[in-house]
Amino acid sequence: MNNLPYIPGSAPFTLEQRAWLNGYLAGLFADANVGEIATRPGxxxxxxxxxxxxxxxxxxxxxxxxxxxxxxxxxxxxxxxxxxxxxxxxxxxxxxxxxxxxxxxxxxxxxxxxxxxxxxxxxxxxxxxxxxxxxxxxxxxxxxxxxxxxxxxxxxxxxxxxxxxxxxxxxxxxxxxxxxxxxxxxxxxxxxxxxxxxxxxxLSPIAKEPAEIAGPGFSELLLSTGSEPGQVPDAHYGRNHLFPARLIANRKLNAAGSAKDTRHLEISLERSGLSYEVGDALGVMPANCPALVNDLLQALGCDGEEAVSDARGRETSLRQALLTSYQITQPSTDLLRILSERSDDAELKSLLAPARRADLDKFLDGREVIDFLSNFPAVTFTPAEFVTLLSRLQPRLYSIASSPKAHPGEVHLTVAVVRYESHDRRRQGVCSTFLAERVEINRTPLPVFVQTSHSFRLPSDGDRPVIMIGPGTGIAPFRAFLEERRAIGANGRNWLFFGDQCQAHDFLYCEELEAMLAGGTLTRLDTAFSRDQSEKIYVQHRMLENAGGFWTWLEDGAHVYVCGDAKRMAKDVDAALHEVIRKAGGKSPEQAAEYVQKLKTEKRYQRDVY
Ligand SMILES: Cc1cc2nc3c(=O)[nH]c(=O)nc-3n(C[C@H](O)[C@H](O)[C@H](O)COP(=O)(O)OP(=O)(O)OC[C@H]3O[C@@H](n4cnc5c(N)ncnc54)[C@H](O)[C@@H]3O)c2cc1C
Ligand SMILES: Cc1cc2nc3c(=O)[nH]c(=O)nc-3n(C[C@H](O)[C@H](O)[C@H](O)COP(=O)(O)O)c2cc1C
The missing domain is CATH 3.40.50.360 (Flavodoxin domain)
Structure with missing residues (x-):
């Protein structure tokens, strides 16, 4: 039976809004015939x-x-x-x-x-x-x-x-x-x-080359579900069966004047049967930006009503497929290849050579599907062909920022909204702007799943000290950790390193953290605001300034957690950790590396970086 969620006629939406939402829901929560891996007879x-x-x-x-x-x-x-x-x-x-x-x-x-x-x-x-x-x-x-x-x-x-x-x-x-x-x-x-x-x-010889098989993926595994957002009883929701959750709060964490837009989001998991532990992440399946879909339709010379297959092979309109089924920002290699062949563009052809992968990555930085359609207007596609050249839209993960003990039935997120300009166009991150701008509180169904993360867990011993390094949105799981430790009455000390651009605008959860410091949940709070002085100061500098204390906590059995940017921050923090051990612990570089390795093996150095 197909119990697709739908928006009833009595709901407070315009006809157009209702049609859009119902199409969106039908796309997201459609049936699929993919289940557990079949047992082979034999x-x-x-x-x-x-x-x-x-x-x-x-x-x-x-x-x-x-x-x-x-x-x-x-x-x-x-x-x-x-x-x-x-x-x-x-x-x-x-x-x-x-x-x-x-x-x-x-x-x-x-x-x-x-x-x-x-x-x-x-x-x-x-x-x-x-x-x-x-x-x-x-x-x-x-x-x-x-x-x-x-x-x-x-x-x-x-x-x-x-x-x-x-x-x-x-x-x-x-x-x-x-x-x-x-x-x-x-x-x-x-x-x-x-x-x-x-x-x-x-046995016959085994092929050395891996099996790379393209095929249906995440969204194909969506199973049918019940009724309205947050109203679906008794289902086993998970990555392959998304729960249509309800957004209940959306608050900007940066003060006016900040260069950033970071949101605190609260989502109700009521009646989902979903549970999570601090350290887990929430998976969110977004819908694309309708304005970008309009731009693409215009570039393709389509009105959006053309029949195409969505990523699950079901017939739908081109507009619907572009809204909810396909990735319409980053171009797939298939699309680039066809464009290069049909346009005979020498630069693009050359960039697609396997040896030039790094150059291609550089070239693609800040370029999206719409740029290629605009730059190659002579290359045309039928709507049906065009969608086959797009990748499937993927869910995004967000570190959970709440403890279920402090907020039963809810999950909180800390989301940095991705907006930037490149090649004379304003760009938007698909999921972060979906969450921040397009999901209406208590209205738009928000398809989610819980992603368990066994490798990012508080110590089971509540007396253990904990050091948390989480600049920017890296603060998210540590808000959850602190709430959890307060809720269970853990006696262990908690030390947080937080950083961002400016103290006046970007001190995320400032009041909550100061209250935790005053109340004793947080033992130490060290902050690094990179743009509040002429030289750049980051969390790794604060670690080094406090190397003696850091080393003492490590020797007391502290667990160290790092969350946030993987490209630079996590590497710099890792280097700082080695340096703390060398300097304050009096170790050689090799001994420091061994010490860090031991921390990892003992699960006392865990990272949630992205
Ligand atoms: C385990 C895990 C936990 C995470 N936790 C959090 C969290 O707690 N909070 C959070 O905010 N995010 C978190 N993320 C990241 C999150 O999943 C998304 O990747 C992020 O929100 C961006 O998604 P988006 O759909 O908005 O952007 P997308 O549409 O995916 O666009 C992002 C892409 O845009 C491009 N881009 C971005 N800025 C620029 C620029 N200035 N110039 C050129 N190109 C640019 C880059 O190619 C980038 O990859 C986490 C990721 C993982 C894997
Ligand atoms: C910060 C980051 C770095 C990644 N680096 C690579 C990479 O170099 N090569 C790759 O094939 N996949 C990379 N991935 C993709 C992951 O391997 C992929 O999402 C995988 O499914 C995650 O599985 P896990 O949940 O078991 O860790 C990266 C993902 C993230 C978030």
Whole structure:
């Protein structure tokens, strides 16, 4: 049965608003026939083997972890005895007695393994790395084709295991953000390969190239749902089944005169059955900006009523597809390729050569689909063809800024609204402006899911000291941590480093933080406002100024958390942490690196950076 949410005639909307919203809901919450990975019929199930199977994952925000657990469940159904753990737990594994080994890993930074896989990567590259000649393995890599080192971590593990003598029994699969189909296909090929382990002589050589299979992804997995926003009872909502939540508050956190627009958003999860823990993130599926859709329609010479397929292959209008189904800002490589061929543009053709990926990235900076349509007016597309050249619209993640103990039934976010100008056009981040400007309080359904993040958790021991470094929107999970520690009466000390541009305009949650300081929840608060003096001061400078205290807290067993910008801040803070340990702890650079590695292994150095 298709119980699509819809806006009833009695709702306080104009006809046009209602039509738009109903189309939006139909697009978002449509049925899909994709479910759990099917159990293959065959002898393996009945045989009920219990061969051990080691499944290890590297995951920053939980996607690879979830897939690894799903993989293990499926393996169990097929008679294997799987154990699942993060890659950094390698010390608890006796690899000499393992025979079947699967890695599921995402990629972070610039082609790096996630934090909970980094120690294993180092181990595999150290002089103590074991020979793995007896080991049969396969790798499932998760990544994002927008990054130049696509699935870099998965590729590295795959190669290194082979160098150490392990036998690849099934080719690696490299999954783009739409990982479902590729992962499913990889798993289907995996089972027969695993069953043959031990019968090596009968195996044919394994292809070295990964299986890259394009296919339907996230939005295809949306399942049908109930009625109006926030009114859907008894459903199991998750990443594949979005909950139409209700926005209940939208407050600007920056004072007038700030160069920034950061929002505090409150979302009701009432009657969703959804729960979360501090450290988790909320996934939000946005709709594109209607004004940009109009510009695209004009550039295409269309009125929007043309019939096309949406990203799930369902017939809809071009306008609706552009609003809710496709990514209409960053161009796909397919679109660029067709444009280069049809325009015969030498520069674009040259930039699309694989060796020029870095130049292409630079060229694409600040350029969107609309720019290419405007710059190549002679290149024309049918509406149906045009949508096939677009990528699927993807959900965005936001670190949760509230504790469910302090705000039952609600989830709070801290969102920096992305607006900038480039190539003479004003640009808008899809999801941040959707949340800040286009979702109406208590009206527009807001499709969300909870993304569990086991690798960003407060210590279970409430007496442990905690150091939090979160400039800008990096403050979000720390507001949640502090609320949580206050709610459970944790006695451990809490030290927060916060930074932004100007104290007068950009001290996010200033009053709440000062109240927490006065009330004793927050033990120390150090701030760095980069533009309040002639020289730039950032959180890493405050860490170094307080190196002695920082070191004492570390030696007292403090857990260190970093959240916010991955490109610069997280790297600078990491360097500052090493320097604190060197200077205040009297360590050599090598000893400091070992100390940091130990912190990571003990889960006392956790990062939520993006
Ligand atoms: C685990 C995790 C947690 C996160 N938590 C938060 C959070 O708590 N708060 C938060 O605000 N965000 C958070 N983010 C980031 C968030 O998911 C989105 O990426 C962010 O809101 C931008 O999305 P958007 O759709 O608005 O922008 P998009 O439409 O995705 O546009 C962003 C893109 O625009 C381009 N761009 C942006 N500025 C410029 C510029 N000046 N010049 C040229 N190009 C530019 C860049 O290509 C950039 O990638 C988190 C991300 C992750 C992965
Ligand atoms: C800050 C950041 C850096 C990333 N770097 C890469 C990268 O270099 N290569 C890549 O293929 N994917 C990259 N990704 C994409 C992630 O690997 C992808 O989203 C993955 O599904 C996340 O899985 P996880 O939740 O298990 O960590 C990056 C994502 C973020 C947010």
């Amino acid at each position: 002898s393996s199930l009945e045989e009920k083997k219990t061969e051990p199977l080691l499944v290890m994952y590297g995951s920053q925000t939980g996607t690879a972890e979830k897939l690894a657990k799903r993989l293990a469940k499926e393996a169990e159904k097929r008679g294997f005895a799987p154990r699942v753990m993060e890659l950094n737990a390698y010390a608890s594994v006796d690899f000499s007695s393992e025979h079947r080994f699967l890695i599921v890993t995402s990629t972070w930074g610039d082609g790096d393994p996630p934090d909970n896989a980094a120690a294993f990567w180092q181990h595999l590259n150290s002089h103590t790395a074991p020979r793995l000649d007896h080991l049969s393995y396969s790798v499932l890599a998760l990544g994002d084709k927008n990054y130049s080192d696509f699935c870099g971590a998965g590729k590295k593990f795959d190669e290194r295991l082979e160098q150490l003598g392990a036998r690849r029994i099934h080719p690696r699969a490299d999954c783009d953000v739409d990982y479902e189909t590729t992962a499913k296909q990889w798993m289907e090929g995996l089972w027969p390969a695993l069953e043959k382990v031990g019968q090596a002589s009968r």
